[in-house]
Amino acid sequence: MPIHEVKHPLIRHKLGLMRRADISTKNFRELAQEVGALLTYEATKDFNLQEKTIEGWAGPVSVEQIHGKKVTIVPILRAGLGMLDGVLSLIPVARVSVVGQIRNEETLEASTYLEKLVGELDQRMALIVDPMLATGGSMISTIDLLKKAGSTEIRALVLVAAPEGVERVLEAHPDVSIYTASVDDHLNDKGYILPGLGDAGDKIFGTKQKDV
Numbered sequence: 001m002p003i004h005e006v007k008h009p010l011i012r013h014k015l016g017l018m019r020r021a022d023i024s025t026k027n028f029r030e031l032a033q034e035v036g037a038l039l040t041y042e043a044t045k046d047f048n049l050q051e052k053t054i055e056g057w058a059g060p061v062s063v064e065q066i067h068g069k070k071v072t073i074v075p076i077l078r079a080g081l082g083m084l085d086g087v088l089s090l091i092p093v094a095r096v097s098v099v100g101q102i103r104n105e106e107t108l109e110a111s112t113y114l115e116k117l118v119g120e121l122d123q124r125m126a127l128i129v130d131p132m133l134a135t136g137g138s139m140i141s142t143i144d145l146l147k148k149a150g151s152t153e154i155r156a157l158v159l160v161a162a163p164e165g166v167e168r169v170l171e172a173h174p175d176v177s178i179y180t181a182s183v184d185d186h187l188n189d190k191g192y193i194l195p196g197l198g199d200a201g202d203k204i205f206g207t208k209q210k211d212v
């Protein structure tokens with residue numbers, strides 16, 4: 001199923017806390033990382049395991065290890081950095097590929113300003129992280145460039161998604177799975193998600209909130 005709205009009570013509760021208008025930068029940051037980790041838990045639940053015998057405290061013991069899964073985490077700058085540590089807390093050996101996308105606030109078109117990808121993309125699952133999937137432009141542009149660079153297996157982790165954006169992304173890239181804490185109601189006339197979180201980048205970095 002390409003869209004996974006994760007209904008776990010911890011995620012629902014934490015996302016509810018993030019929606020408060022008066023949330024502090026500190027709390028927003030902490031919760032973005034925590035929900036990022038919980039989405040990672042869900043997005044990796046089909047990873048294959050292989051058995052291995054190791055030396056345990058009482059002799060040889062058979063244990064399970066994740067098999068053959070190299071991962072690159074792809075935070076979309078800026079706001080994606082707000083989830084990166086949460087994902088790394090569960091996949092500490094993952095390589096990080098950084099993509100900068102900025103959305104023109106008038107046209108809502110995304111443009112790429114940084115592309116720093118790790119090697120062997122054809123052998124890695126790419127986990128794109130960005131708190132917000134609004135029109136879908138930033139996500140589509142990121143998936144386009146990852147595929148051009150060799151990625152074949154891509155999953156996207158977003159805190160909140162707009163139905164309009166989900167539809168656009170899945171139309172352009174039906175092979176990509178999206179994991180989100182919520183598919184919200186709709187976009188407003190400025191391309192912001194309602195009820196949404198407001199401007200996630202501004203909340204994470206403590207920059208001035210724009211009039212959304």
Ligand SMILES: O=P(O)(O)OC[C@H]1O[C@H](OP(=O)(O)OP(=O)(O)O)[C@H](O)[C@@H]1O
Binds near residue numbers: 077104131135200201
């Ligand atoms: O789905 P879209 O319509 O493309 O909108 C979503 C994008 O907009 C925000 O980033 P923004 O461009 O504000 O940059 P920032 O992360 O630096 O704040 C957000 O973090 C997503 O990347």
Ligand SMILES: O=c1cc[nH]c(=O)[nH]1
Binds near residue numbers: 194199201
């Ligand atoms: O609702 C939105 C849409 C785009 N970017 C955000 O930070 N929030």
Ligand SMILES: [Mg+2]
Binds near residue numbers: 199200201
């Ligand atoms: Mg922003």
